[in-house]
Structure formats: C-alpha cells, structure tokens
Amino acid sequence: AQADDEVIKWKVQSHWPGSSSSYKDSLERIKKVLAERTDGRLQLQLFEAGALFKAQETFNAVSRGIIQMGTISPGYAQDKLPLAGVASGLPFAFHHVWEAVYFHKNMGFEDKLRAEAAKHGVYYSTDKIYPTEMVLKKPVNSWDDFTGLKIRSSGALQKFLTDAGAAGTYLPGGELYQALSSGVVDGAHWGASQGAASMGLYEVAKYHVKPALNIAGTDVFIVSQKALDALPEGMAKIVKDSLEEQFWIRTNQYQHDEQIALAKAEREQGVKVNVLPDDVQKKLFQAAQKTWDKEAERSDAAAAAVKDLKKFLTDLGYL
Amino acid sequence: MSIEILTLLFFGSLLLFLVLGLPLTFVLGGVSVVFLYFTWGFDSFYMVASQIWGTMGSFTLVAIPLFVFMSMILERTGVANDLYRMMHLWCGGLRGGLAIGTLGICAIFAAMCGISGAAVVAMGTIALPAMLERGYDKKMALGCINTGGGWGILIPPSVMMILYSLITGVSVGQMFAAGVLPGILLMVLTSAYIIIRCYFQPHLAPALPEDERASWSEKFGALRAVALPILIVVMVLGSIIAGITTPTEAAAVGVLGALISAATYRKLNIPLLKEASIRTFKLTGMIMWILFAAHAFSAAYQSMGAQTLMEGMMASIPGGPWGIIVTMMLVLFLLGMVLDPVGIMMITLPVFLPMIKAMGFDPIWFGILFVINMEIGYMTPPFGFNLFYLKGVVPPSVTMKDIYGSVLPFVLVQLLGLAIIMMFPEIATYLPQTLF
Amino acid sequence: MRVLSSFINGVTRLNDFLGRWFSYLILVIFALLILEVGLRYIMGAPTVWTNELSQLLFGVYAVMSGGYVMAHRGHVNVDLLYSHLSVRAQAWLDVFTSVLMFIFLFALLYFGISMAMESIQSLETSYSAWNPPIWPVKAALPIATALLTLQCLAKLLGDLAVALNLAKPEDVRLELEGDNEH
Ligand code: NA
C-alpha cells in the first residue's frame, strides 16, 4: 500500500462521450464523491469515449492494469465474461426497472458477474439499470407494421429484431441520424429517451415505442484489482462502497431523467408514445424466449442465469 | 514535467523529425511512443496498438478506398480528361476557368462524401495533371485542390459535424443546414480570389488562345463529356437523399457509376480493374497509415493532460466575449497546424463549449466556425492531412516545398471567410432557423 | 553485398507480391456494399453480415498495405531539407531518423502480437448479431507490422551501405513496376 498522504491518480476511460448525461451524472459524480471521501487523495482523471481506448478495448486495458478504471457496457467484454450476454439485456424479460434491480442485487446475478470479472483482475460494479427503447418514423399498429420495419440495431437486439420478423441492420452511430432522416432505416434504439434526444433522433423519428426492448445493467464501472490493492488501508472499501451507493442513486435518478426527457420531447418536438398493440407484444414475447434459450447455450453460467430468470418471471406471473 | 513544457517538446519533436524527412506516419507514431514511455511507461504502448485496431474498425473510412477507386477508373478511362476538355472549351476565355471548375467539382465531391481525404486524392489524380497540362501554375493548381478538397467536412453530409453534434448536443440536421451557406461563401471567395489574381497575373492560369477557342457546335459536342460524371453524381447524391444508402454506402454507388462509365467508353476490362485496384491500394495505404499514427498521436497528447492545458489557458484570457472567441479561433488555428481534427475536438470542445454557452453565443454558429477551422487545419503546414495526401499523388516534379508554398493565399482567403461568418452569424444560422 | 541486395530484393518482392493480391479486396468490399444496398432497398431484407464483413475486410486491407506502400516508397515525407543533401548525407540522415521509426514499429509489433495472441487464445468473435471470428483481423495487425518492419529493415541496411560508401543507391533499391506513377 502507498503512503497515507500521497495523491493517487487514476486514469478512467469512459465509454460515454463528454456530452452524454451519464458522463456528468455518473462519472463526474463518482469523481467528486471519491475525492471528498478520501480527502482529495484519490483523484480520477477522466477521458471521454475513445480518447485513450475504444470501448471494446477498455476491459482489456483495465484487466492489464494499463489504466486503473473504466466504464463499459458488458457487451464489450463478452469474450471475457460469459454472462455478459445476459447482463446486456435479454429482450422483453422484465416489465419494470425494479424487477431487473431485484434480479441483479437480491438474487445474486451481479455477484456472478463480479466473480467472472475477478478472474481477469477486474472489479465489476454496475453503474445503473435502465431500459432500451426504440424510436420510429411511423407507428406500429399491427404485426404487419412491425415486420415491415428496418431498424438500426446492434448486438443481441439486432438478432432478436431480425428473428422476430423485422429487419435489424447495423450502422455506425455517426451515420444513424442521416440514415434515419433519409429513410435508409425506419427506426433505431440508442438508450431510451435521453439517448435518442442526445443523438437528435427525435428530429426525424416522432414515435417513441413502449414497452422497452429490454431493461438491463448496461452501464458498468470496471476497476483494476491491482490498482485497488495498491490503495492505502481502507481506501479500497471507500471505492467499493461509493460504487455500490452510486448504483442505487443513479438507477433511480435515471428513471426520473428518462421521463423528463420524454415529456420534453412530447411537448417540444411533437413526439408521440406508440404503445405496441397486445398481439404484437405477445408475438415479440414469444420470439424473445427463443433468444433467451440461445443465450443459455453460450455457457453453463448463462444457462443457470437464464433458468433463474425464468423462475423469477414465472413467480411474477409473466411466464 | 508541466504540460506546457511537454506540449512544446511534443510538437517540437514532431516538427524536427518532419523536417529531417522521416515519413509522416513514422514521425507521428514514433514521437507518440517515446513520449508515452516517459510520461506513462512501457505498458502504455498497448494504447498505440489499440488505437490502430480501433481505426481499422471504422466503417466510415471505407468510403476512402471506394472514392479513390472511382477516381482511378474515371481517370484511366478518359472520362476525367474529357470533362476537363469540356470545361476548358467552355471557360477557355476566362483566366483561371479550370481552377474554378475544379473548385466546383470539389464542392460536388463534398456533397457526396462526409470526409475529406478521398476528395483530395481524387482531385489530385484527376484535376492536377489536367491543369498542369494546360499550362496552369503549379502553386495555383495545388492550392485550389488543397482548399476545395477540405470542404467535405463543411458541406453536408459531414462526419465532423455529426461528431460535433454528438459532443455538444446540438441538432445534426441544423448543423448540416448551417454548413451550406458558409460552404457556398468559401467557394465564392476562393473563386473570386482566383479570378482577381489571374486577371493580373495571366501566366498563372492561361486562357485558351483565341484561335483555339471552340465554336458553339464544338462546345455543345463536348458537353457529352459531362453526361457520365453527372450520372455518377445523380446516382450518389440521389441514393443518399432518397434514403437508399448511407453516405458510406453511397461511395460504392459511385464506383458502380464509374464502372458504367468505363463500359460506355468501352474500356471496362481486367487490366483496368487490376491497375485501378493496385493504385487505390497504394493511396489508401498511405492515407490509412497516416490516420493510424495520427490517432495514436492524439491519444498520447490527451493522456499527457492536454485538456488541463486548455483549461488553464482559457481561464486566463482577458478581453470580453469577443476577445475569448478570437482567442479560441487562434488556439484552433494553431492546433490545426499540428494535430488531427478529432483530437482537437476532444481536447478543446469540453473546455470551449461551456464558455460559449455561458456568453450566450449560438453553439451552431460556433460549430461552423469550428468546422471551418478544422478545414483550414487540413491545409496548413506542417501537418495537414490534405498536404500529405496531395504529396502522395503528385508527379515527382512537384515537391513538398511546392505544396507548402501554395498554401498561404488560400488559407488567407479561408480566414477571410471565417471572419465574415464571425461578423455576420446569419450566414450560418439563417438556414437552420428557417428550416427547423 | 550480394547477400544484402538479395535480402532487399527478396523482401521488396514479397511485399509487392502480397500487396497485389490484397489490393483486390477493394472489389470484394465494393461488391458487398452494393449487395447490401440492393438487398435492403429492393428486397427489403438487409443482411446482418455484409456491412460488418466489409468493415473487417477493410481493416485487413488498410493495415496490410503498410509493407507494400513502403516497398514502393509511398509513405509521404517532407522533402524540404532532403532535396538539398547529397546522396550519402541523405542516407546518414535516414539511418539516424530510422531509430524513431523502429521504436514505433517495435511498440506496434510487441503489443500487436500480445493483442493478437490474446484474441487467438479465446478465438475472439465480434459478438455482433452476426458474430464472426475477429481474431484473424486482429492477427493481421502484427503480421502487417512485421512485413512493414522487414521492408524498413531492408531500407536501413541499404542506407547504411550507401552511407558507408559500400554501395550506390540504385544497387540497394529494387525498382518496381508502377513506382513513378500513382
Ligand atoms: Na460533405
């Protein structure tokens, strides 16, 4: 451990651009909290998305101890964390954020993720749980409307949307606005309301679709275990406790901010909420279960997690 | 060591090794690695490899080889030459006519493509030999391609504007709309400069001799040469506007158009494709290895604490809002000389934008000023992407000294444009306010 | 000298040969993108794989060009000072500045191999909807760097020979087809 009065500087690579609300509300918050609680001895040096490492490389960089801390989506570390696929959100599983929170924290799912990350010398702590929701240029009023959609998507959700009958297509974030504006695609998901607003998507797509495609712990802090171990007596606990507290504060705050962002889009940009008709929801739920089963095939750990999830949803009366 | 001294040493080393003649990609990469070693340690080299891996995965860059490939085909099939012959016949009486025509083609290229590298290489291949052959002054021809080639980020679509919107939260559509009039302004100013300069110094851009000027029937006959290029432009722009393709995919549509043109000229054959492929490979390789190293260089500078430097500098500026804006422009101009635009964006915007908003300026207007500064950065020595891309395509008779020497008047014209937009913000804000 | 020039010629020919083959990837990338546009717009059925495959191929294409461009002396530099120097002085200067070049290449090679090994061991895939293996693309980075390093080594040895007055520039450089055009 280092001397007690020495200032320790940690490089923190974010996967959020500087303008993202989470950069300020999550990253700068934890920086401030840690500085306060360590009497200024632990200083986080923040880097915007891509400044040092791109999102897909950040887990490796933290794992190697090249940087001390980072933020990622679990999807970026799927080769290291077999459970990441489940963590990034199985489609149409949870109906409410609290359910996903309960599954993570009370039913031990996050502990399992933490154990997987620990094998790579990384301490894993979820920043928040939040929904991913679509925006569309035209509303979905029938199953035919849905299957006619071309949707900009990525990863597991792209596969799901395609399997369910729409056409999921990947485009880089930088081309999303243009593609949506000109009609290359009819819809997209970029987080939920705040994400869509930050990308300007409401300018060109006026329908915000409910319910969420998924609800998941999609933003995560990762800390190098080596860096934690090198901290003076007691400071590692401060870091871990602050991250744990951050999860509860941010998850709740984010839901509040989502609703505010959506209300603002409705008021100022003429956005309408498009609730999917019951038969569309039912068909998507059936398609979703096939996606869960495929995710379960990925590893024993994933199979166990999906089994836990199904039991939980059965108990809740959804399955 | 303080970030001020590090900055001086960092860019000083860049300059030194550039002058010593080491290829740019190795200068950028080598300087990054050496400075990372002393500021961060051996492990940080992982970042250099990782940045290159990140650049390899950038889908937007796929447009570069495609547009270069398109140009190679157009050049070899004679389409490009016929186009310049047509322009010469029509503007033959006007001194500098070909240079202005070239600027026009640059603007069209800019409307087709969201990045700038491809346009510079394409115009360097097509336009430069055509102008030199017709007796144009080297520096006039180089300067005009260097300038027009950078408009790709100002005239929509523009990847740079999308990045700016992402960082600042302003509307992409409004940014795109805001770029149109300033783009036209810069084109008018640059054309005016060429006309005025060539009026007084005719040897720079000779008009077609009286006896070679074409009759109207010849002129209209030559017009056939524009049919195929127009077909390509319609295909590319049409597919973007009609929502058939994204701008990157549209580059492939451009290649399709070039192949159709080659077939029309009865030149579409295996040797042509082979030759165009290998030339494209060489030029794309040159561009990509510069980008690889440039991204590592920016990342290295950021890891050393570039943003802290910005914060410190901006905190100590006197002179009220306009003093601050002018200082920001100066900082952007200076950084543009030595750093790549994405890096500049990440270092400066987080510091500049809160100040801009606090002073009540329109962030869209500032965005246009920012993008024009980046466009100027592409063309200013010692490190400007356009300059090096040009060097990669020019015949051996054109040296880096010629290229560097061509820059000054054109940069001054762009700066004049920048100043006009600073004084009359409506040029940038009129369209976005009217359309949205 | 014979050994030296056969090394230089061998490395240069190898890079030239590989480059010719890799250059055709542009045709594949073009075909993939047109295919995607056609499928999406005409058939209304975008694929999950064309854009990602063209991006992966582009990565290989871009990085593998390094050695080829070097063999053709296509990496641009500033020739302000250069053009005023004698041939031997140029060679000495290049020997000196090559130190920086090799530092860069070494860093790239070392961590390129490290990244690639990690990727190969886990048979890394992209985890996109299509989920193709990406370890071959990651492996392209150190392979391309190695080819580029070989070409740079050939140039260094040639420069040393010229600097020490053991050879003339034309003896230690293999002229390739297409060197004087672009
Ligand atoms: Na453009």
Ligand code: NA
């Ligand atoms: Na510059």
